Amino acid sequence: MAGDPQAIPRYRIAPSPTGFFHVGGARTALFNWALARREGGRFVLRIEDTDQARDRPQWTTGIIEALAWLGISSDDPTFEGPYFQSANAAAHVAAAERLFAAGHAYYCDLTPEQVQERSTSSGRPGYDGYSRERDLAPGPGRVLRFRVPDGTTIVRDRIRGDVTFEHAAIEDFVLLRGNGRPMFLLANVVDDIEMGITHVVRGEEHLPNAPKQQLMWSALGHGPPMWAHVPVLVNEQRKKLSKRRDKVALEQYRDEGFLAAAMVNYLMTLGWAPAGDTEIVPWAQIEEEFRIEDVTHSPGYFDVKKLAAFNGEYVRALPVDEFVDACRPWLPAHYDLDTFTAIAPLVQTRVVTLAEAPGLVDFLFLDEPQIDEAAWSKAMGPEWAGPLLDAAIDAYGAASWDTDTLKVELERIGAEHGQKLGKAQAPVRVAVTGRTVGPPLFESLELLGRERTLGRLRAARAKLAEPAPMP
Numbered sequence: 506m507a508g509d510p511q512a513i514p515r516y517r518i519a520p521s522p523t524g525f526f527h528v529g530g531a532r533t534a535l536f537n538w539a540l541a542r543r544e545g546g547r548f549v550l551r552i553e554d555t556d557q558a559r560d561r562p563q564w565t566t567g568i569i570e571a572l573a574w575l576g577i578s579s580d581d582p583t584f585e586g587p588y589f590q591s592a593n594a595a596a597h598v599a600a601a602e603r604l605f606a607a608g609h610a611y612y613c614d615l616t617p618e619q620v621q622e623r624s625t626s627s628g629r630p631g632y633d634g635y636s637r638e639r640d641l642a643p644g645p646g647r648v649l650r651f652r653v654p655d656g657t658t659i660v661r662d663r664i665r666g667d668v669t670f671e672h673a674a675i676e677d678f679v680l681l682r683g684n685g686r687p688m689f690l691l692a693n694v695v696d697d698i699e700m701g702i703t704h705v706v707r708g709e710e711h712l713p714n715a716p717k718q719q720l721m722w723s724a725l726g727h728g729p730p731m732w733a734h735v736p737v738l739v740n741e742q743r744k745k746l747s748k749r750r751d752k753v754a755l756e757q758y759r760d761e762g763f764l765a766a767a768m769v770n771y772l773m774t775l776g777w778a779p780a781g782d783t784e785i786v787p788w789a790q791i792e793e794e795f796r797i798e799d800v801t802h803s804p805g806y807f808d809v810k811k812l813a814a815f816n817g818e819y820v821r822a823l824p825v826d827e828f829v830d831a832c833r834p835w836l837p838a839h840y841d842l843d844t845f846t847a848i849a850p851l852v853q854t855r856v857v858t859l860a861e862a863p864g865l866v867d868f869l870f871l872d873e874p875q876i877d878e879a880a881w882s883k884a885m886g887p888e889w890a891g892p893l894l895d896a897a898i899d900a901y902g903a904a905s906w907d908t909d910t911l912k913v914e915l916e917r918i919g920a921e922h923g924q925k926l927g928k929a930q931a932p933v934r935v936a937v938t939g940r941t942v943g944p945p946l947f948e949s950l951e952l953l954g955r956e957r958t959l960g961r962l963r964a965a966r967a968k969l970a971e972p973a974p975m976p
């Protein structure tokens with residue numbers, strides 16, 4: 506039970522299934538998960554699916570899959586749920602009736618327009634308590650309002666310390682709508698109480714709700730949960746991350762080939778840092794060290810560049826076979842796995858996300874390279890490019906086909922044309938791969954094989970010999 510010191514800690518997240526899973530929600534989920542796991546508690550997933558206009562079942566599936574991707578999964582005994590708020594509607598109404606019976610709530614028959622009119626003419630914002638002493642019975646169109654007592658509420662927040670709310674600034678808020686349906690705040694509190702939630706760690710946009718919720722916990726006969734309101738995430742302009750402006754969907758990062766471990770580690774460093782001088786640490790260490798009290802009050806900067814740097818580190822740290830496996834969803838069907846595996850170590854050091862991997866080595870899997878025109882003009886521009894290609898075709902026709910020999914030969918040919926190896930590589934690279942950048946050239950040639958390399962060099966030579974198109 507909540508408030509019972511013997512109880513195991515019960516954390517929860519309570520997302521609404523109204524869209525993609527937001528990176529901020531993912532961070533909050535991870536904070537809850539780290540705490541629940543270390544404290545031997547539970548992590549409850551409750552889907553708050555009571556907004557009929559906006560909820561969609563596919564978003565619920567999306568939330569569950571996104572959590573599983575982060576490693577928060579029902580395979581772990583810490584995980585409990587998912588529970589669905591909509592399934593508990595009878596309990597929400599019953600709790601409202603108890604509050605009414607005990608005098609903590611009262612009915613009001615004013616329409617929203619009348620509430621607005623009274624507020625405008627009195628100059629005081631919100632509902633003015635008009636029906637407090639009118640003793641109305643329930644009836645169609647009548648809303649049930651919570652009777653906010655005089656005084657103050659102190660929300661003890663584990664991140665912000667004590668936050669004091671004057672009740673004078675809190676209107677008698679609605680618990681049941683005129684059609685009898687429960688409001689979000691009521692459902693949220695009743696579910697938390699029924700699910701024995703002891704710790705509420707959630708986004709700070711919910712802090713203004715906390716005093717109202719705490720009043721309800723108390724009116725329903727319970728001490729409040731331990732609160733922690735996690736600062737918002739902001740973008741480079743220090744504006745709150747928004748669906749419209751920023752890339753916030755966790756799913757999108759997953760689909761672009763960010764590694765879950767990198768994402769998890771990065772999200773945990775937004776507002777918190779592990780001990781020691783590196784932020785790149787395994788989950789086990791995070792779980793051991795994370796304290797909600799150490800989370801900063803200031804907004805967390807969701808820096809996509811830093812996330813990319815984390816991801817690059819995680820990608821490079823993978824054993825090659827795991828890297829190949831991780832890339833598989835992004836490999837086109839015509840990519841031969843043995844060839845990709847052979848080049849993989851060279852790809853692994855050069856990509857930030859897995860999705861970039863296939864494009865870097867596409868030339869190995871195409872009949873002809875896709876020539877980038879800008880790269881072509883740059884590499885084939887110098888007048889020595891053609892003769893150098895001729896010499897390379899000659900030499901590579903006879904050379905032993907291994908990385909070292911291919912390199913030594915091109916070094917020699919370059920010198921004969923007055924070029925260092927770096928320069929001499931450019932026409933060969935563009936002829937064979939279509940681009941000026943890519944994995945190391947000679948390893949690539951070795952993998953591509955003599956015949957295909959020579960074919961591409963000859964094709965490039967022929968293209969170069971064509972008369973320039975009329976301007």
Ligand code: GLU
Nearest residue numbers: 519520521553693707711
């Ligand atoms: N359903 C609310 C939301 O998605 C959660 C409220 C809470 O965590 O208490 O924002």
